Amino acid sequence: MRLARRYGIALVALLLVWATVLFFCSEKIINYDNTKSRSPVELVWWSKHMSWNYDEQRQCGIHTCRISNKRSRLPMARGVLFYGSNIKPGDFPLPRIKHQIWALLHEESPRNTPLISNDEFLRHFHFTSTFSRYSNFPLTTQYLPSGEALTSKDYYVPFSGKSNFGYRPVTSVVFLQSDCDTMSGREDYVKELMKHVPIDSFGSCLRNRDLPESLQKDYLNNLYSPELLRFLSEYKFMIAIENAACPDYITEKFWRPLIMGVIPIYFGSPTIKDWQPNSKSAIFVNDFHNPQELVKYLNKLAGNQQLYDSYRQHKLNLRNPISNQNLLHNLVTRQYHIGDSSSGASLFEKFECAVCYHVINTARNVKADSRHYNCPLEPVYAQLEGQEIPQNVADWRSMMEVGQCQAKLLDEFFRRNLSFTDAEFDAELNRRMEANSCNNSSNT
Template identity: 55%
Template structure:
């Protein structure tokens, strides 16, 4: 009886495997690109000025194949319209929108460039997104970490004793700052200026500059964020200021990952969810845990003068058995579909653009759903949040940034009105309506 039952189960299993194989083969043969079905291939249209060249490719995404182009004359043939968020203009959206068009948004940056993005009135018109938020359809949360092994490798690691020697022999500060932008939503420059009153900081960028980079790093370090020369240059420092230019959930840039790669403790302010992404329970010093820069400086002096206290932040380097103890980070790094090189670039086959195109290709092929994105797909606190200053002062440009985001709110509401009406409009028409809304305080 048992032998008969085993044979029966084996027969059923073989039959299931055979049927699955036939189904997979059928899907492959019927969906792959061929001259006969070329007209059935869905088209994706990039609606952006960032592609300055003629872009027309067949994108193969597993069983799905799509034609991807930036030829605006193909608008009526397109199944999905793709937008690159960094340089969106309010008057450059294709109107009227066809009922068959899916809209997809790829946006890597904080709201400083495009202030209308964080608002629900804008986001709900997009069906699929790829942003830094873990809740987007293709999350880019760890895009600025080139490879998981960069956190654990010891190529740039300097011991506590060596860091002490560098400070003494080369007269280095314990804290390094490397930024060029001195007008940020987070008030970064104001906070660092206050910190400098209480502890020595070596500032190599054009913002609060007080020390020169080596000649070989002066020309192009902004385009070589993780170069071998730059990481070796930074590694003797104990701490590195890591303040994002804007505060958004899951918006984490090289400012956090680079010091971790170089074996330096980040002094971090930015993403409110940053503790969800650190490799161990104690991987950085967080500015929001201190009432002001004076209190932070006292803590830095305490940690910087105690080897065991200092090394406690470097478990991702020294704990060789389990250097990354954060399951969320491990899972995200394993599951993400893109791979960045040390230079900060992505190989063609792994580029964010190609991965996003494949996301939209699959959605275009398999769904007619027009579900809306929501504010969690971008997830930026409003109004802008900034680092805590002494005597509860505001950063120099805080009012300007609040005003800019107020304009962004009006822009989002006006875009929503035009898009729901589904009518074309000019920049002049948009600007006139926007001025009227702001003068009459019609923006909620």
């Protein structure tokens, strides 16, 4: 009898456990079904530059999102998307709706929208996608197609091959640039270099050579075309100076020569050494006091195969071509790069899905700060002979100061949470600029 009673108690306990499991499982199934039946999460692009009708429903992992540029959808939207290059100071959706997040995409330097680099502006956004490693959706290595592109020998020319071109000097340097007015003073620095070493310049800036006819049509939109890479790979050095010097702002100017097996002469991101394939992969302008000192080093490398090839271990070291663990980790974990041609892999589609996920899964009290787009107010430029200042640096400094004033003024308008027009914003901005009162504006 005791044994039967024990079996009975055990059976009752087992049934209770089973009932509990069924209850919780059914709750999850019901919740999952309810989630599936809900309307898609809505996001709205806030840009007058999107003149076409855009309204799509997209599957972002397990989440379904509706993305449009219809401003009439704003009350239903849980996120508002802004593209930095198209931001207009007098065009923001105010008053803000409490449940909405603001998301910013800006892969460029601050030259076209200088207000973005200021904390007073950034702190009003919950989600960012910029070149900074600290943004929510970092684009630091977006211009590097793949790790294989760095190690491949598709465009590699051995040292002896680069030295066999009798019509080129031993120290062969190429410059290919069509933006001739930059915050970094790029064109001024190259002019100084040209006094000490012959440079083949094929772009519209300081041009002294013409590209082969087959490359002249649209090279700016085909920066990684095989034909262009083969042509440039015959040089030993390539000037790689960014248009602005911001931490983690790295463009094709750095990655392209590395892909070809050409040594970059680099100036730009102060954090660049965090991202090079090995401890010695490029020549950095900041390591030299002036252009003349740099050229002496170029001449030394150009005449010594062992020294020259020590910069190309990502091509020559078959066992360990990339030793930078930070770069290797990024290549595995990054969410976007230009080499991805799969469906839904465009920058804007990736950004939209990242914001959709963020809206659903992340608390909205987390906001951006200056690290999300960390560009200095004072333009940083490459050092010239005799401590000269690049020709246009004063204009760029003024532009950044105007951007700072814009950001402070927007901060005040955002805090008031009332709509305003372009005319109202411009009038107040001009008043403060004329009174030189930007730095004294209220932050309360």
